[in-house]
Amino acid sequence: MKRRRLFAAWSYGCYAWLVFALVMLSFGSLVSLLQSPRHGRLVARAGTRLLFRLAGMPVSAYGMERLPHTQHILLVNHASFVDGLALTALLPARPGYAFVVRQQYASQGLLYPLLRGLGTVVLNRSHHNDATNVDLLKAALRHGKSLIVFPEGGFAPETGLKAFHSGAFIAAIAEDVPIVVAGLRGARKALRPGTWLPRRTAIELEIGPVLPPHGVDALQELQLRMAAHQAMLPLTGEEDAGA
Incomplete structure (x- = not known):
């Protein structure tokens, strides 16, 4: 039974990667050729x-x-x-x-062409x-772009919502742009960090509250950042790892 489950998992994983490769080859190539974000x-x-x-x-969303x-x-x-x-699929x-x-x-x-x-807005390797x-970020906002930011930065094998970097909040306050908090559930199970074997699972996106920017000082940026972290936590289905 264990071997059968292992075989099924590997079979699905290989199939999922084949599908990904075919989609990237067709749709991804078209995006790279068009060089038009609108299309x-x-x-x-x-x-x-x-x-x-x-x-x-x-x-689902x-x-x-x-x-x-x-x-x-x-x-x-x-x-x-x-x-x-x-x-990309849901928004x-x-x-x-x-x-x-x-x-x-x-x-x-x-x-890069994709x-x-x-x-896409590309940040430097630093924090x-x-x-x-x-x-x-400010320049992108001045050009009228709505941004998707992962405020934790990268991801890690350990579960939990990590502490947020401050860049998006500083930019939002400076350009007077509201922040919307959202949470993804199921993505970690679909492809865990540290492994390349996809698993069949449902993925959900839940849109949370809109947080208007306030003030221009460091204290208010910190308050906005903490409010966003607290609002996102229940949307993720994971524990608080931001301490």
């Missing part, structure tokens, strides 16, 4: 929705009516490489969001509260 996000959304359908992973029709920063917990795919493609990623991903040759075709990275 690329539509293509990416269609591709990721097809990916999850073929992989047998149900994806709740509270979408809470998303403002105006510019905002969407904060989401980061638990897996699957997060970006799930958000509206128009006007759409610009993902904020670290330079290490953009420096990978095959990914990220550029989606209008999110580095002045240069904050300036990049």
Whole structure:
């Protein structure tokens, strides 16, 4: 019985990677060729929705009516490489969001044209509260972009919502842009950090409260950051690891 379960897990994992490769080859190549975020996000959304359908992973979203029709920063917990795919499949493609990623991903040759075709904002390798990275976020907001930010930075094998970096909050206050808190559930189980074997599981996105920016000083930035962390925690289904 154990061997049968192991064989089934490996068979599904190989199938899921095959589906991913085919979708990336077709839809991802089109995004890279178009180099138009307006159209690329539509293509990416269609591709990721097809990916999850073929992989047998149900994806669903709740509270979408809470998303403002105006510019905002969407904060989401980061638990897996699957997060970006799930958000692309579930969130509206128009006007759409610009993902904020670290330079290490953009420096990978095959990914760079894809990220550029989606209008991605690329941060330097240093921490999110580095002045240069904050300036990049501010510039993106001034250009009218709504951003998706993973405020924990990277992800780790351990469960729990980590402490937030301050960059997105400083930028939101400086540009007077509201923050929307959201939580992903199931992505960590679908592809755990440290393993490359996908598992068939449901993934859910829940949109939480909208937090308006207040003030310009460090204390108010800290209060906004703590309020966002507290609001996101119950949306993730995981424990608080931010201490």
